[in-house]
Amino acid sequence: MKEFLRSLLNGVSQREISATNLEVLRNLVSLNAVSEHKGRFYLNNGFVCGRLDISSNGTGFLMPFDDRFKQDILIENKNLNNSHYGDIVLVKLLKTAKKRQSGKVVISLKLANETSVVYTKFFGSALLGVNIKTGLSTTLKASQKSLKQLPVGTLLKINNLNGEITQVLGNINDPLVDDKISLAIYNKSSEFSQSSELEAAAWGDEVDALMYPNRIDLQNLAFCTIDPVSAKDFDDAIYFDEKRREIYVAIADVSEYVSPYNSIDIEAKKRGFSIYFPHIAVPMLPHALSENICSLKPNVPRLVFCFKISLDDDLNVVKEELFEAIICSKRRYNYDEVDRILNDKQTDEIGWIKNLYEITKNLRKKRLLNGFDFRTNELKISLDEAVAITATTFETDTPSHQLVEDCMLLANKAAAKRIRRGVFRNHTPPDLKKIYNLLDDLALLGFDFSYQSDLANLIRKIQAKADEMGNRDEIDKLIIKSQKKAEYSSENLGHFGLGFDRYTHFTSPIRRYSDLILHRLLKAILKNDEKFYNYLLLNIEQTCASLSELEREADRVAFDFIDRKFARWASLNIGKIFNCYVSENQNILVAKLDDIFVGARIFISGYTAPLLSKIRVKITEADIASAKIFGKVVKDV
Incomplete structure (x- = not known):
């Protein structure tokens, strides 16, 4: 759908549109967001399509599919129109005196997920549902009397179209429910028709x-x-x-x-x-x-x-x-x-x-x-x-x-x-920007390589140097991160x-x-x-x-389950210190556990370090709902 919505910026004829996208086109025309001119359909001025992100405080941000927008578009909570995190939406731009462009959601064109998973939690005397993925609270389509019959922490599957409760999954405090959570988040089922x-x-x-x-x-x-x-x-x-x-x-x-x-x-x-x-x-x-x-x-x-x-x-x-x-x-x-x-x-x-x-x-x-x-x-x-x-x-x-x-x-x-x-x-070659980022990261680790157009030869030289220095596994991780993902295509x-x-x-x-x-x-x-x-x-x-x-x-789904298991383990190890290494250091530092257990991700704020740096980390918090572990660095190694 992303490519179809992008094509509306320069105009697209009806014969070029698939059957599924024709239904989307009809909705856009009925909303006066798209007009026809000389047999081609164009997105009208004042509208933009993109993917929706929602912060923990409920504020939305649209990631536009239109490259002319250099910054995401602010969408206040009141203008989300019941859309959800990850949805592809149509947004109408709002006139504002503020420098930051803002808008309101007109319609969700494609739901990121047909369902959401929430767990019940008291806010004052009211029992609400807290979304597992976003942490946002929401009222539930059930009476408070009936909800209070359920144990606090009850996991519910919600239909994103109408808000109805479709399934009771179990309780968030039960480790046996983790696979059900991971499947339900992405609307997967272990049952067949x-x-x-x-x-x-x-x-x-x-x-x-x-x-x-x-x-x-x-x-x-x-x-x-x-x-x-x-x-x-x-x-x-x-x-x-x-x-x-x-x-x-x-x-x-x-x-x-x-x-x-x-x-x-x-x-x-x-x-x-x-x-x-x-x-x-x-x-x-x-x-x-x-x-x-x-x-x-x-x-x-x-x-x-x-x-x-x-x-x-x-x-x-x-x-x-x-x-x-x-x-x-x-x-x-x-x-x-x-x-x-x-x-x-x-x-x-x-x-x-x-x-x-x-x-x-x-x-x-x-x-x-x-x-x-x-x-x-x-x-x-x-x-x-x-x-x-x-x-x-x-x-x-x-x-x-x-x-x-x-x-x-x-x-x-x-x-x-x-x-x-x-x-x-x-699997197409990596973008030039990612290769330069890779070379910058490698330079901090003592790998002095300059860009060359023969990327295959460049990568082999880097791997040969890593073999000499004895850290091939770690360097390969960085090279893989610079690559595009392999995809399926008809061509x-x-x-x-x-x-x-x-x-x-x-x-x-x-x-x-x-x-x-x-x-x-x-x-x-x-x-x-x-x-x-x-x-x-x-x-x-x-x-x-x-x-x-x-x-x-x-x-x-598989990664989410593993994260949940690590979060439950971490909740029993609050305050303990473990060996880790830095696996990400751009927006927030992420350390990977490298101790009695390996592979758990630990999120650390207020600290910077080069990739692959070895550090000692104290576990400060484990959020089983979001499957995240938080910590602080106590020592560089």
Whole structure:
């Protein structure tokens, strides 16, 4: 929607507007905010569109989509018109003698969230709801008598359109409710509609190979899956034919079970991605599919969409074959087991893992001549039966992770070559401003580099210097912060980080809707069905934009849950001092815990320090509602 609203500044014709945005246009015309001139629609003077921010005192600030506004627009609380934090809104500018531009919200064009989460709290004798995200209090559409029957701190889900209470989630003082809070904030659900559950269950538990005579039968090949220990859904299996130097990447054939616009598909498109908490997963597909008939479990037949990738003696790809098949995985490995095999501490039961690793290790070397090897550490937390933190670790890439990654990259690249338009995974080069900011931050750490137009070469030089100084992990964090986020798009723009001209996501249709769309497109190409291919591309730009946003939301849900767990831990450790390092230092200083636990964010005011500085921090406050920890620096290290 942002791009559509931007287009109104220079005029847009009706034929260029998607069906969803046509409804928005009609609303804008009826409000006299948009006018038509010579077949094009323009935003009228005196109106501006943007995203709404709301401070803790209830004052609003519009972040305009119009670049002519160099400063945000002030919106007093009385002029918010029941709009919410993060909404995309239409604002009418107000005439004022003050220098600061102000306005009032006319209408919310797109809600940031359909629902809000509040907890009950007394203000004097009145029981109000306090918004979990903004901290703003609001009256509730229920009688004070009925509200007072509930314990103080009761968590309620509110419909943002009409203010109605739709669900009682639990109580904010109960640690067992944290996943419900994180899901509800972003209007996610762990429950599936009855119709989608019934559709999924109708496929049963077993695959009868006789029902699929046109599929290539690969059940005799020694495929295996390699996943985390806790994984329940297995998207991908691999097999290596050493004599022919052929790598098979077999992916769960979800599109065989989920047709466009059936109940499962509608819900999967709305979810976009599976969400993973440390103790549970909220899948994109019903469990009957994600953990059963689609999942490539060992020793049972499963339907797959498979790439067979042939390499020559110099490890160049010489042939990429794509076909529908049936496999029977011979072994379910976890990453730790494969690492033990590669270190000669465990037997390679299927016989080809070590040889494939040697191949992928060399493929990786070739790939990194153009791409980057960022040492990303993913935070993992362990919980006890009371869902309290017991341990934290940073999970790093091991040889087993790299083996799987390079096989999946081969398949993703091969898939991207086959589509002219569809669902690409793009990662564009970083903005010049962010690169200069990165160089400034690095200079404070003793890295003296000047800007050069060959950004890939510049980044590799910085990484080489970091290797020499022994702080590669920390420097990679700064480089990653300077990068743009990868996004989905209907058009190919390449992938800067990987160094690929074309890239897409093919390998995870159980947990990513983008991959499911791609599978359908590829099958249409295999069948030379141009009509169905074009049908699948209807509104594809809007779908890709939605997927990029849903991906960010899925990440936010998972991060919010972790923040909540850290906040509960911090509330039991007020006044204690811990080792930390500075992870952000622009608007407010943020320290990351680096002690008995790692990764918790601690917000610190009134203090400045260079990035990555080591400091000792006393925890002064933990707000469980907002999932924030506050502290003060007691010592530089």
